[in-house]
Amino acid sequence: MRVVTLGTGSPLPDPNRAGPSTLVSVDDQHLLIDCGRGVLMRLAAAGVGAAQLSAVLITHLHSDHLTDLNDVITTRWISTFESTPLTVVGPPGTQAVVDSIESMLRADTGYRLAHHDDLTEAPITEVIELTEGPVELPGGPRITAAPTDHRPVEPSVAYRIEHDGRAVVLAGDTVPCTGLDSLTRGADILVHTAIRADVIANIPIARLNDVCDYHSSIEQAADTAERAGVSVLVLTHHVPAHPPGQGDEVAAIASRNFSGRVVVADDLTTVTIPEEH
Numbered sequence: 001m002r003v004v005t006l007g008t009g010s011p012l013p014d015p016n017r018a019g020p021s022t023l024v025s026v027d028d029q030h031l032l033i034d035c036g037r038g039v040l041m042r043l044a045a046a047g048v049g050a051a052q053l054s055a056v057l058i059t060h061l062h063s064d065h066l067t068d069l070n071d072v073i074t075t076r077w078i079s080t081f082e083s084t085p086l087t088v089v090g091p092p093g094t095q096a097v098v099d100s101i102e103s104m105l106r107a108d109t110g111y112r113l114a115h116h117d118d119l120t121e122a123p124i125t126e127v128i129e130l131t132e133g134p135v136e137l138p139g140g141p142r143i144t145a146a147p148t149d150h151r152p153v154e155p156s157v158a159y160r161i162e163h164d165g166r167a168v169v170l171a172g173d174t175v176p177c178t179g180l181d182s183l184t185r186g187a188d189i190l191v192h193t194a195i196r197a198d199v200i201a202n203i204p205i206a207r208l209n210d211v212c213d214y215h216s217s218i219e220q221a222a223d224t225a226e227r228a229g230v231s232v233l234v235l236t237h238h239v240p241a242h243p244p245g246q247g248d249e250v251a252a253i254a255s256r257n258f259s260g261r262v263v264v265a266d267d268l269t270t271v272t273i274p275e276e277h
């Protein structure tokens, strides 16, 4: 099982960090969790194309987590040569977002259908909406969803992906909550949004201070990982973001509350289980 943090940024544009997105690969199954700004560039760097995705899992409908879903839909459609529906899993409201994206793309879709004789149908997207329970994907690893707490963004979900006795949990944006605790218990890897509450508290911008209301601080993400007993905590979605490779302070803060291995992710940081050396 391989986890690649494709984008470790936030809504704030950053020359070094794409928007929130993580790739989980099990054999030849590739699952994309969220698809923020620049996702397909980072996906290409990870050696995977839109055509190879088994599904896209959306944690919640904040724009930074799905702004490039339109790119995934179009690029998959145009780079495959037979009907290849894209499965998009997400909380209720996801179908309406996908419908709107397809509507926004209607002119482009029309141009390409008119121009390419071998292109005979518009993109097909199959949406599964849920907040908890198993996600039924044919032939894929076992996936389970659970509700998180990112209010007023509601509903929001986390995903657990399991294969061969190993498990990774993608928390998304959330404050500590029982849904995430239950989903994460006994997993190997937890990928979690982490906010530097200590830094943000000292910046006199109300709109930035608001960020702390509905995200976990590094300490809270570390506490969640410790309670669940995971081996590896992968911190991502850094606000404010530090330069890549300079996450030592973040790691030190997390290590005060979490006894396992802390990975402060940059774009394209890769974690594998079992670990490859």
Ligand SMILES: [Zn+2]
Pocket: 010, 011, 020, 062, 064, 065, 173, 237
């Ligand atoms: Zn976010």
Ligand SMILES: [Zn+2]
Pocket: 060, 062, 150, 153, 173
């Ligand atoms: Zn969010």
